[in-house]
Amino acid sequence: MASALTSIRVSGDDIEIVNQLLLPHVIEFIPITSIEEAHDAIKSMKIRGAPAIASLAALSLSSYISKALKADPQPPFLSGKDALRKHIQPLIDYLNTSRPTAVNLGAAMRRLSALLERVALDESVDVPQAARQLIEEGRAVADEDVGRNHAMAKLGADWLEGRAKQLGNDEKLNVLTVCNTGSLATSGYGTALGLITNLHETGRLGRAYFTQTAPYHQGSRLTAMELQALKIHSVMICDTMVGSLFQNHKIHGVVVGADRIAKNGDTANKIGTYNAAVLAARHKIPFVVVAPISTVDMAIPDGSHIPIEQRPAIEACLVRGAIYPPPDKDKPSQAVVMFTPPGLDADSIYNPSFDVTPAELITAIVTEKGVATRKEGEEVFSLNSVV
Numbered sequence: 001m002a003s004a005l006t007s008i009r010v011s012g013d014d015i016e017i018v019n020q021l022l023l024p025h026v027i028e029f030i031p032i033t034s035i036e037e038a039h040d041a042i043k044s045m046k047i048r049g050a051p052a053i054a055s056l057a058a059l060s061l062s063s064y065i066s067k068a069l070k071a072d073p074q075p076p077f078l079s080g081k082d083a084l085r086k087h088i089q090p091l092i093d094y095l096n097t098s099r100p101t102a103v104n105l106g107a108a109m110r111r112l113s114a115l116l117e118r119v120a121l122d123e124s125v126d127v128p129q130a131a132r133q134l135i136e137e138g139r140a141v142a143d144e145d146v147g148r149n150h151a152m153a154k155l156g157a158d159w160l161e162g163r164a165k166q167l168g169n170d171e172k173l174n175v176l177t178v179c180n181t182g183s184l185a186t187s188g189y190g191t192a193l194g195l196i197t198n199l200h201e202t203g204r205l206g207r208a209y210f211t212q213t214a215p216y217h218q219g220s221r222l223t224a225m226e227l228q229a230l231k232i233h234s235v236m237i238c239d240t241m242v243g244s245l246f247q248n249h250k251i252h253g254v255v256v257g258a259d260r261i262a263k264n265g266d267t268a269n270k271i272g273t274y275n276a277a278v279l280a281a282r283h284k285i286p287f288v289v290v291a292p293i294s295t296v297d298m299a300i301p302d303g304s305h306i307p308i309e310q311r312p313a314i315e316a317c318l319v320r321g322a323i324y325p326p327p328d329k330d331k332p333s334q335a336v337v338m339f340t341p342p343g344l345d346a347d348s349i350y351n352p353s354f355d356v357t358p359a360e361l362i363t364a365i366v367t368e369k370g371v372a373t374r375k376e377g378e379e380v381f382s383l384n385s386v387v
């Protein structure tokens, strides 16, 4: 199978991430040696993608505890259960502030907080054992990701093929995706891009279309690179061309990832997803969300409760070059081009990083547990069977 790119590399306590701000022109792995560096990498989008940022946050906590134990078998925060809880919980809370919309990060941090609470209260577990359990749990968050991506990819691919056949289609499937949901957005294989990869590997894929996904260009910079590495024949379109594509080409499905799915199925995903969903409904094209169970937030009733991250105005003004971030006085970058006249400031730019697609525009929601569809005449989902 063709190699795919890797978002995170782990060797014992050592963590490296590929700096996604430099892709596709520069492939540079940078070490993440502290909780603060992990937080910065997520916030600045050196690493992005809902599952990938959850994995990095969890791994960075594991590495922190493991390295502290190796440096000093009795670090102060291991002097007792209370000290452990008082030291570790603020680190978990801090990691959770790095980006607001993707719920996978919050789910991973809640999972580690719950374990911390359990071991702190469990008198049968001593402090070193508690520390080891936290280390293992953080690593498990990342390790579990690839297997579930393969599972949801197959479930989604099989469902999409079945739906296409129901609609009288026996050709290979042409699908459109938005943003990047592959190995660079996860711990491997991907979610929506995993579904496309499964269709390719099983000889069921016609053509994969993807949008550039301005302003961060996850499509033209990252998805293009991943599909090339996977040797999948694909076609890139500008975000504004989705309607024309649907008017002039046979598309059997739109498959996208998610950052947070509300209890009723409303889904927050990369900006531009809602546009594609409205156009897919107009053209009666199945619209499929592919995401792990950790993306579903059953605590919120609908999409109006999902926090939408507003990104810095400067990011919306740049034509992506080889080198990002924007040039600064110490390191003038030769590759970044300002796309707008100077002087545009935060009040002149609207730059939400995500939008919310209402459940009524979504045909199916796929997790590693199954495929949910809306009941006939229903505008919302019941997701209990897939979480």
Ligand SMILES: CSC[C@H]1O[C@H](OP(=O)(O)O)[C@H](O)[C@@H]1O
Pocket (backbone or CB within 6 Å): 048, 049, 050, 051, 178, 179, 180, 181, 182, 185, 186, 191, 192, 218, 256, 257, 258, 259, 269, 270, 271, 353
């Ligand atoms: C499987 S990645 C999910 C989700 O994350 C991406 O956002 P970002 O690149 O800003 O982290 C995009 O919305 C993907 O669909």
